[in-house]
Amino acid sequence: MKAFRLHNPRTIEEALQLLEPERVSSLKTAVLAGGMDLVTELKEYLAQPDDIVNLKGIEGLSGIEAEPGGGVRIGALCTLARLEEHPVLQRTHAVLTQAAASVASVQIRSQATLGGNLNQRPRCWYYRNEESVCLKKGGTECFSYGGLNKYNAILGGGPSYIVHPSDLAPALLALDASVELVSRKGMRTVKIEKYFTLPSEGDVLRETALEPGEILRSVVIPPQKVWMRSTWLKFKEKSSFDWALSAVALCAVTDGKTIREARVALGGVAPVPWRAKAAEAALANAPMERKSFEAAAEAALRGAEPLSQNAYKIPLTKGLLIRALESLAG
Ligand SMILES: Cc1cc2nc3c(=O)[nH]c(=O)nc-3n(C[C@H](O)[C@H](O)[C@H](O)COP(=O)(O)OP(=O)(O)OC[C@H]3O[C@@H](n4cnc5c(N)ncnc54)[C@H](O)[C@@H]3O)c2cc1C
Known part of the structure; x- marks a missing residue:
């Protein structure tokens, strides 16, 4: 060091x-x-x-506060353990508390913060290897493309094929949350959807829109529809602590028979938390039955481009989305 x-x-x-x-x-x-x-x-x-x-x-950066109208503001220094254990959020924002609970181990969750979780760096082993100068570290090549890519992206990849490692990010994307970024110039609010940047669109050396001199101060979740229910499903290689091979964050408004609207975000499959808009369109006003769930799963993965060793993520992710939808239906 x-x-x-x-x-x-x-x-x-x-x-x-x-x-x-x-x-x-x-x-x-x-x-x-x-x-x-x-x-x-x-x-x-x-x-x-x-x-x-x-x-x-710094005091005052770790609170979980109700916002007028039913929104929630969470300070960047709030630990994942505190989020996971919050009794009100467990009822109202299950996708978030479940995602927090799925991170690492209880010791890590007691120390790790929301801001740190969203800004953590990729886990790709080429990036993590001190000796490899991959694209993410100023090199010219993403070695996963022609190399070991079992854990890498199947959606939105290129020129880098990392997957974003945060479990909280897809949950917050499904909740349509925003981040508040502060700098000496003032404060700006950025939707989670825009905060994470694809390597093909932003600076390949970074994963977010955080500018030099900025700190992520808080996350703001807007009021949700009264009948919104949500869930999180994550598949890991190990049964102990591990990052997601694939994960699904689902928020849906249903009347018990029909899905009125849904927001679907995927983790572990793309360089950013991935919003599955085609799945959302397939679910709008669809009957709550297996056929609709399968159609949504097909739509979510349409356009996936697996690398040589990670095509398994396609059926895995479809299966997770179907299970997540079934759990809301049940
Ligand atoms: C063994 C292990 C297993 C793990 N498994 C998972 C998992 O399953 N799922 C998952 O999501 N994560 C997992 N993680 C990652 C872990 O959740 C993150 O490392 C942790 O959340 C980071 O939070 P922190 O507060 O410790 O951040 P730090 O380590 O302090 O910071 C992380 C990064 O964020 C930046 N940063 C921190 N706070 C801010 C802020 N407020 N504004 C701007 N930038 C900021 C830092 O500069 C740094 O680059 C695992 C980690 C370990 C060690």
Whole structure:
């Protein structure tokens, strides 16, 4: 690990001052929350900042608050354990609490934060290998394309084929949430759908729209329809802690017989949390029966382009979506 200067601001203003692009190069300054990803990156020389701005001493960034009209605001420093255990969210936003509960181990969830989970870096082993200079680290090639790609993207890939590792991201996408980003210039709100950027569209070295000098301050979930029900299903290779091979976040408004509307987001299959709009269209006003669920699953995976070792993700993801829909129907 390279030596660095650690800063412990007490307020968000102090933290933002430390992140000012004119003052420090953003690549040379890192933000620290629970440290569950950043510390690994430091140890493996994937991140080599000169300065680290530790957010944990800042008060008022970890709350879960009801917003007028039924929305919810969650501070970036809220731990995943706190989210998972929240008794009201468990009832009203099951997709989120279930996704939080599916992350890693209880020890990690007690330390890991929402902001850190959304901003964690890819798990692709070419990226994580200190010695490989892949596309994500300024190289010229995504080695997974012609190499070991069992865990990589089947949707939205190219030129990099990472999958986004966050479980919270698809759940928040299905809930149509936004993130609030603060910098010395002020605050901006970005929909989760726009926050994560495809390698073909954004800077291939990054996964989000977070700009130098910005901190993700909170996540805002808009009011949901009264009859909205939601669920999260994740398939892992190991039964202990593991990232998703595939995951489904589903929010649906139903009357018991018909699905009025649905939002479907997939995890573990694309470089961003992947919104399955074709599945949503197939589910709109569809009867709650197996045939509709199968049609939605087909639609969700239409356009998938598996690599040499990950075609299994297609039937796996279809099966997860069908099961998620069945669980809401049951
Ligand atoms: C063994 C293991 C298993 C895991 N399994 C899963 C899993 O199944 N599912 C899953 O989703 N995750 C999994 N993870 C990842 C883990 O959830 C994340 O590492 C964790 O959530 C990161 O949160 P943190 O607060 O520790 O972030 P940190 O490690 O402190 O930060 C992570 C990144 O986010 C940036 N960051 C942090 N907070 C902010 C902020 N407020 N604004 C802007 N940038 C910020 C940091 O600069 C850093 O780049 C696993 C991790 C481990 C070690």
